[in-house]
Amino acid sequence: MVKPRKFQIILHDEKVVYAPGDDVTGHLELQLDEEMFMKEVQVKFAGKAFVTWNEGKRSYSEKEKFFSETTIVHGQDKIGYIRYYLKARIVKPWQIDNKTTHILQVWNTLNLNQLNDMMLPVGGENSKNLCCCCCASAPIEGDVHISRRGFVPGEKIVVNASLENHSSSKVRQTSIEFVKIVTYTTRTRETTVIKSLAKEMGPPCKPRDSLNLNNVELRVPSVRPSGTHHCNVLHIRYAVMFMSHLRRGAINLRVYAPIIVGTIPLVGVSGDNAATGGVNITSPTTKNVTDSLPPSYASATSGAYDNPVNQDVNITDKPTSTYYDWNQSAFTYS
Structure with missing residues (x-):
């Protein structure tokens, strides 16, 4: 042959x-x-x-x-x-x-300066009761807030969160996470998968006590921009999630602050000064961050592309993502 x-x-x-x-x-x-x-x-x-x-x-x-x-x-x-x-x-x-x-790799250019409300603060709140019905405990309440909605990879998100534990159960630990939320759709069914891409762990909270997490920093990892234009079977979103890790058998309390990840940063905002509004910058750069690159659109862990359907397509390349290095002055792709 x-x-x-x-x-x-x-x-x-x-x-x-x-x-x-x-x-x-x-x-x-x-x-x-x-x-x-x-x-x-x-x-x-x-x-x-x-x-x-x-x-x-x-x-x-x-x-x-x-x-x-x-x-x-x-x-x-x-x-x-x-x-x-x-x-x-x-x-x-x-x-x-x-x-x-x-x-x-084909990405839509997402200019944050052309979207509405990217500089406005965003947050969320949620609560839950352990047990149910007549034996329900006092509520566990959480909220999370960030200074604005729009970011690009490489920028720093400054997060503030609080927890009010009115129950008699201990919150084992807390965490603040950058998550990707992907919704998959068929003609008869829909499912959503949440994947944590960056995480900072927080302390526990005793029964009938409160907890404040101030100025926790998360770096936006190297990910594709928000949305999947013209695709009807897959949709991608991002959020900052504040999670309270509860006792075994209980569903953890999750609070989300939705964000938009773009490819062109907001004018007049530096990634390392997100909480205060920042300073003017010139052409941020990218750097190699292959450990955080997603191998496919469905998952965001390191490795080669998955190819479950077209086995005859030999795919071993890692994807390339835009990442802004706010300490540099030129712009390239990593």
Whole structure:
């Protein structure tokens, strides 16, 4: 069986992230050491989204195709993903085809300066009673507040939270977390997965006592911008979550402050001065933070892309995310 010595897709502009409307140009390189009998050579350019999960004995799945174009040039968080790729194939009659794939990252540019209310404070509150009905305890109440709604990766979020424990049970510990909230949708079902991407642990709270957590700092990790435009099967949001870890068997108290993660920061705000309004800056930079890069759109842990559906697509590249280093003066992608 003849195998090509080199078979790869090379893009001319060497971009690592594309925006809608960008041109994608390149060439296909094929080198053979001996003659190969083939029907044709194809290049496929495609974009798609896919979600799947199990609940008990039932499985739910949905897919959405954004576009798919195949040109003859000669003769996917494990629940779901959004993926754009170029795939070339040598079609050989009665033999196994040779394939090569180049993954593209396509992000919408999200300019926080063009959105409303990004500088306004945001917060949330929640409460719960242990036990239920006639034996319900006195409430456990929590609230969390941050200075504004809009951030970019690399910025520092300054969080203030408080807890009022009116119950007779101890709150074992508290935490303030940066979370990603992903909703997956099929025609018959919807599910939501919450993933913690950054965390600061807090102290416990005794029964009938209170607790204040002031000026807790969270760094926005290297993540994709909020929202998934034109995708109907997967939607992504971010929030700061204040959690009270309760006794075993009880559902923890969670309080959310929703935020928007963009790609272009607010004018006149420095990432390390988020609580006070900051100072003017020039062109923040990115830096390599591969430990916090998400391997797929569905999950945000380090590693290679998951590919549960298209097993013939060999994907080993880590994704690249924008990250602002507020101590530098130039801007690149990490």
